[in-house]
Amino acid sequence: MQIDPQRGYDIIGDIHGCADALERLLAGLGYRKLGGVWQHGRRMAIFLGDIIDRGPQIRESLEIVRLMVEGGHAHCIMGNHEYYALAWHTAAPAGSKQTFVREHSRRHAGIWQATAQAFANHPYEWQDYLDWFAGLPLFIDGSSFRVVHACWDKQLIEGVVARFGGGQIDRAFIQASAEQGSFAHQVFNRLLRGINLPLPGGQKMFGQDGLARRTYRARFWQEDQAPRTYAELAFQPDPMPDNIAGQRLPKGFYQQLVQHQVADPLLFVGHYWRDGEPAMIRPNLACLDYSAVNGGRLVAYRLDDELSLQAEKFVWVENRA
Numbered sequence: 566m567q568i569d570p571q572r573g574y575d576i577i578g579d580i581h582g583c584a585d586a587l588e589r590l591l592a593g594l595g596y597r598k599l600g601g602v603w604q605h606g607r608r609m610a611i612f613l614g615d616i617i618d619r620g621p622q623i624r625e626s627l628e629i630v631r632l633m634v635e636g637g638h639a640h641c642i643m644g645n646h647e648y649y650a651l652a653w654h655t656a657a658p659a660g661s662k663q664t665f666v667r668e669h670s671r672r673h674a675g676i677w678q679a680t681a682q683a684f685a686n687h688p689y690e691w692q693d694y695l696d697w698f699a700g701l702p703l704f705i706d707g708s709s710f711r712v713v714h715a716c717w718d719k720q721l722i723e724g725v726v727a728r729f730g731g732g733q734i735d736r737a738f739i740q741a742s743a744e745q746g747s748f749a750h751q752v753f754n755r756l757l758r759g760i761n762l763p764l765p766g767g768q769k770m771f772g773q774d775g776l777a778r779r780t781y782r783a784r785f786w787q788e789d790q791a792p793r794t795y796a797e798l799a800f801q802p803d804p805m806p807d808n809i810a811g812q813r814l815p816k817g818f819y820q821q822l823v824q825h826q827v828a829d830p831l832l833f834v835g836h837y838w839r840d841g842e843p844a845m846i847r848p849n850l851a852c853l854d855y856s857a858v859n860g861g862r863l864v865a866y867r868l869d870d871e872l873s874l875q876a877e878k879f880v881w882v883e884n885r886a
């Protein structure tokens with residue numbers, strides 16, 4: 566994947582089927598639809614994954630993004646939801662306890678439902694999109710900046726590059742991820758879903774999507790002052806149960822989790838359902854997922870050649886119903 570440092574990049578967060586918001590955002594960024602393809606004379610878009618699932622215009626969103634990528638006007642990396650779609654359709658390896666890499670459980674079916682409906686009458690088109698998903702890189706290292714859907718884990722990314730020469734993997738790697746704890750499983754889990762830690766004492770909590778979880782999403786970047794409690798370590802929209810939130814973390818616990826250092830290149834992620842006014846997390850870290858599909862904002866960062874993020878370069882559209 567060639568990144569041209571002379572060119573400007575507009576990095577765009579999770580779309581989840583919000584095609585109207587995407588078109589408003591692109592228009593606001595100075596892109597024009599020519600010959601059916603959104604484009605800009607001097608800039609390219611980079612999509613952070615999670616184009617599908619949940620929202621109302623999944624097929625339309627995919628068409629916009631894919632035409633831009635194929636026309637040379639955008640790059641797109643894989644989100645956990647594109648991985649879920651691939652894994653749902655991939656048989657588990659022989660001898661596995663599972664039937665599919667992503668089991669067809671009720672919970673998984675619920676997440677998959679909106680995309681399944683969008684393509685119910687377009688099965689061949691859907692097969693074609695699955696092939697396209699399988700070719701999406703898991704990350705892009707543009708040397709002065711990096712993008713990954715959820716977490717830049719240096720060691721795992723070096724392992725992927727050693728094996729595949731870059732961020733693009735193959736179908737065998739997706740199949741291998743059926744095995745818990747395998748390298749492939751670790752790669753998809755960490756890069757596309759971030760650091761998920763078990764709640765202490767086997768407790769569970771309910772997210773805004775109504776699903777019960779026994780895990781929570783944790784910070785993966787270096788802070789000036791390390792988090793001291795579970796609440797300070799968490800990086801998710803849903804508050805923790807009160808009896809856990811104030812508990813002290815074990816000594817040295819957070820330091821083992823740090824994947825992104827203050828001296829590292831700029832990093833852009835999606836994934837985390839943020840809310841409020843879009844802003845940087847650190848001078849070299851931004852999350853661009855502001856819950857567009859939940860009535861939030863679809864957010865872009867207008868990147869030029871700066872080495873520290875600039876507050877005024879976050880651009881967004883509101884997506885209230």
Ligand SMILES: [Mn+2]
Nearest residue numbers: 615644645836
């Ligand atoms: Mn995601």
